[in-house]
Amino acid sequence: MKTITKNLVKTLLVSILFTSSVFAAEKHVATLRGEVNIDAQKEPSTIANTLNTDIKQGRNYPMQPPIIPHKTRNYEVNLNSNKCMSCHSRNRTEESQAPMVSVTHYMDRDGNFLAEVSPRRYFCNQCHATQKDAKPLVENTFIDMHTLMKSKITTDNEH
Amino acid sequence: MKDMIKIGWQTLKKPSAYFSLGFLVIGGFIAGIIFWGGFNTALEVTNTEEFCISCHEMENNVYEELKTTIHFSNRSGVRATCPDCHVPHKWTDKIARKMQASKEVWGKIFGTINTRDKFLAHRKRLAQNEWTRLKANDSLECRNCHNFDYMDFTAQSSRASQQHSTSLAGGDKTCIDCHKGIAHQLPDMKGVEGW
Numbered sequence: 001m002k003t004i005t006k007n008l009v010k011t012l013l014v015s016i017l018f019t020s021s022v023f024a025a026e027k028h029v030a031t032l033r034g035e036v037n038i039d040a041q042k043e044p045s046t047i048a049n050t051l052n053t054d055i056k057q058g059r060n061y062p063m064q065p066p067i068i069p070h071k072t073r074n075y076e077v078n079l080n081s082n083k084c085m086s087c088h089s090r091n092r093t094e095e096s097q098a099p100m101v102s103v104t105h106y107m108d109r110d111g112n113f114l115a116e117v118s119p120r121r122y123f124c125n126q127c128h129a130t131q132k133d134a135k136p137l138v139e140n141t142f143i144d145m146h147t148l149m150k151s152k153i154t155t156d157n158e159h
Numbered sequence: 160m161k162d163m164i165k166i167g168w169q170t171l172k173k174p175s176a177y178f179s180l181g182f183l184v185i186g187g188f189i190a191g192i193i194f195w196g197g198f199n200t201a202l203e204v205t206n207t208e209e210f211c212i213s214c215h216e217m218e219n220n221v222y223e224e225l226k227t228t229i230h231f232s233n234r235s236g237v238r239a240t241c242p243d244c245h246v247p248h249k250w251t252d253k254i255a256r257k258m259q260a261s262k263e264v265w266g267k268i269f270g271t272i273n274t275r276d277k278f279l280a281h282r283k284r285l286a287q288n289e290w291t292r293l294k295a296n297d298s299l300e301c302r303n304c305h306n307f308d309y310m311d312f313t314a315q316s317s318r319a320s321q322q323h324s325t326s327l328a329g330g331d332k333t334c335i336d337c338h339k340g341i342a343h344q345l346p347d348m349k350g351v352e353g354w
Contacts, residue, residue: 054317081348
């Protein structure tokens with residue numbers, strides 16, 4: 001009898017804990033819907049403009065593919081043509097004054113240099129992206145390596 | 160019967176013997192208006208988008224591609240239809256182009272591009288025809304709307320104003336040199352200058 005009551009109390013406690021945590025989680029799950037009920041349509045936010053400043057942006061970490069500081073609407077990158085390369089390829093940069101794609105783009109995965117851009121690097125917007133004039137949907141707490149190292153050095157010096 | 164043909168021929172040969180001069184002049188004038196008006200109306204009918212896309216070759220290939228571009232849908236709602244870019248606006252040039260287009264009627268009858276595959280196979284040649292035409296007339300059809308004299312470089316992006324104020328202003332480049340494939344998808348660009 002004693003064990004049965006003990007078990008009952010246990011299950012009750014667990015279930016209370018579980019349901020309460022579910023309720024708590026429901027409130028704090030970040031979704032693109034926000035606070036809108038499932039049966040209602042969310043009022044869509046306005047579509048942000050693509051930045052077209054033509055000014056190089058800093059990289060947030062050393063290996064970040066540089067972002068595209070201009071619009072690329074209707075730029076075709078397919079079997080027939082690569083619009084990006086009509087400015088950024090080696091033999092076009094003199095006229096276009098655009099930055100040349102790095103030589104790593106001409107290397108295959110074994111490090112051999114090819115005459116043309118390597119097929120695995122052909123689709124520019126797999127890595128390089130245009131930027132929107134929009135606020136981030138969620139807060140980003142990313143700290144890059146250099147900032148980390150700097151703070152480490154200062155804390156080390158203090159001790 | 161024979162007499163009727165004879166009278167008819169005589170009337171055509173020497174109408175003033177049968178009709179008054181005033182009738183002939185006024186009648187000729189009115190007939191002229193009707194024929195000329197009719198000709199021009201028919202010509203203008205062939206100069207509409209509805210006419211162009213009444214053929215599936217145009218509707219399913221190039222028109223579908225145009226729909227995604229800025230010349231179809233944009234912030235101000237001004238849009239270009241097929242003849243705006245592909246038919247010269249000046250009358251003599253227009254007639255010349257329309258005569259060339261008789262070859263397109265031939266192509267339609269014999270189904271030169273009546274499937275998507277055939278169209279893609281011919282795409283480079285077709286595109287090159289248009290590039291050559293626009294290069295030769297200094298991108299006249301672009302300039303019918305995009306007038307260089309009224310371009311505000313300060314409202315353009317720095318890249319655009321840089322190019323437009325030098326190469327385009329100096330006349331060593333024309334619109335089509337850089338703006339290929341703005342209204343339709345590009346063909347295989349291997350060997351095309353600047354690609």
